[in-house]
Amino acid sequence: MALIRPRLTEYHGIFLPQAELDFAIPFFEEDIPLYVDPFLLWKSPSYQDKALHNAVLNSFNHLGLLAKKDRTEEAEEQLIIASECEEVGLGLSATRNGLRIGSKQAKDILQLFETVPEYDQRGFTHFEEIQFFVDGISKDRISDFGCTFMKSFLIDFTIDQCEKLGIPLADCTVPHVYDLERRGFVTNQRAKLPINPMRNTPLLLVPRRWLRYSPWINFDEYFSAHCPRDEIVNPDAPPPDRVRVLQYNRENYGVVESYIRAKEKTAADCTNDPLFRQIPVLSARRKLAEIRKLPTGKVGNADKEFENAATQLVASLLYPHLDFADAQSRTDSGVHIRDLVFYNNRSHPFLRDIFDDYGCKQIVMELKNVAELEKGHVDQLNRYMDNEFGKFGVLITRNAMPKPIWRNTIDLWSGQRRCIIALTDEDVAQMVELFESKQRTPLDVLNKKYREFRRSCPS
Amino acid sequence: MITRVRVDELEKITGQLKSIHNELSALMKKAPNDGVNKFKLRYVNMALDRSNSFLGEDYRPFADFQTFDEEELVSNSDASFMIATYLEALEKFRSDNIKQVHGSWFYNLKGDEEVRTAAPAKIKVK
Secondary structure, X not given: OOOOOOEHHHHOOOOOOHXXXXXXXXXXXXXXXXXXXXXXXXXXXXXXXXXXXXXXXXXXXXXXXXXXXXXXXHHHHHHHHHOOOHHHOEOOOOOOOOOOOOHHHHHHHHHHHHHOHHHHHHOOOOHHHHHHOOOXXXXXXXXXXXXXXXXXXXXXXXXXXXXXHOOOOEEEEXXXXXXXXXXXXEEEEEEEEOXXXXXXXXXXXXXXXXXXXXXXXXXXXXXHHHOOOOOOOOOOOOOOOXXXXXXXXXXXXXXHHHHHHHXXXXXXXXXXXXXXXXXXXHHHHHHHHHHHHOOOXXXXXXXXXXXXXXXXXXXXXXXXXXXXXXXXXXXXXXXXXXXXXXXXOOOOHHHHHHHHHHOOOEEEEEEOOOOOOOHHHHHHHHHHOOHHHOOEEEEEOOOOOOHHHHHHHHHHHHHHOOXXXXXXXXXXXXXXXXXXXXXXXXXXXXXXXXXXXXXXXXX | OEOHHXXXXXXXXXXXXXXXHHHHHHHHHXXXXXXXXXXXXXXXXXXXXXXXXXXXXXXXXXXXXXXXXXXXXXXXHHHHHHHHHHHHHHHHHHHOOEEEEOXXXXXXXXXXXXXXXXXXXXXXXX
């Protein structure tokens, strides 16, 4: 069995939490659901980020210059190439296959340099503005344009980070790299980069500080809050559709410009988004109360509600010591089982211990909304504890293990050196208490349970 | 019989443990299951360690307990309970080493030196 939701670092035996790394750890089988926001580079205090933003902007504005000099085809071709950056793996694609824009969309973008006088005269100051004029330009496209024009920097950044961490690099071909001197794309550039073993394609790492769920300059926000509505003259008119707003923007650049100025003024509020966001303390308390109110068993879908609440709660409680990998469903002997899987980052002495003693690269926690654990429940988890999970597992359940089951887990350790511990409602409540007070980490509760278990094992 | 140095040591340890106990009791009332952070636990352990050396095998409350493991989660109520047993042990030691002279209580010191102290805790003062 391979790693669940494999990531670059764990695949190469580097067990560091996401919170400690400067880049977003790429997944092999899916994209990271975040996007590069060029505005974060623009507002960054770092001269390097500002210079990169300028470089991207100059490259983009150069396309307008090409179009002006009747080299529209060349500009169009460059724009199409720049519209997809597969190596960074950002977005919502589950298959990591992105599509480039078509020729029509490229023409529409290039036409902006002619139709909007401000762009004709001074070019773009934030190229994200194309969303306001061209249909079908979304946040992933903005992110891709940015990444492609600064791919050369991203290659250097990736090599630097990989060398620091000891991630192996391999010779590979990057299909298109933008050359700032030639103002064009170099094809089939050879480089040493980490490889996605599932697809045998190069990977590029992206600094976390540039990532957001949606760009700061955002069409949806403009559409809902800034776009003028004709509510006084035609109060009964249907709400404007997207295409009509795009057309309106082309003819009324001032409205877009005032929105951009407003966003620039509030730049201090623009921050990068984390890859995982913990639920607030109040929500944690609510989730705990929700769990405690639930009956055991399956009555009224109590098991599903328990699983959903426990997933959100435990994933948040154990962050940042454990990065949440996935909540997966599986079937064992006809029984539906829901597990939580965490990457073992070895960021705590307890996590290092279970890695060394049980070979636990990923921690599996099985959710059981039962009044009393039975031998069958322990056996189900025990059968699943293999390979990447090692010989360590956790049962998240409602009540303490009955004595015979407890003895059974001790026997498992004595005979096969396998460790199964149970987290009950009381333990989860204590974790929430620690989550709120911050006196210790909620992971310490898991550590305490493990130590209690080990003290009961024969020496 | 007790020496003056031991009396000073006893009073110092008792004072430290009492203030720790007061602090932990207040926290325990608010959140008994909450953990004692590592900073506090370090000083709790230092006070317990000193108490262990002072009390010796005869007076130590539990033979199998020395100090808390700083890596392990210790709740406010656990820590408070343990400190209370040490305070009791120190009081037992003190009661065994004091005497009453003309209605007042003094440490049972060698020689003529006199150090006043309180009555044993188990004797109710009216």
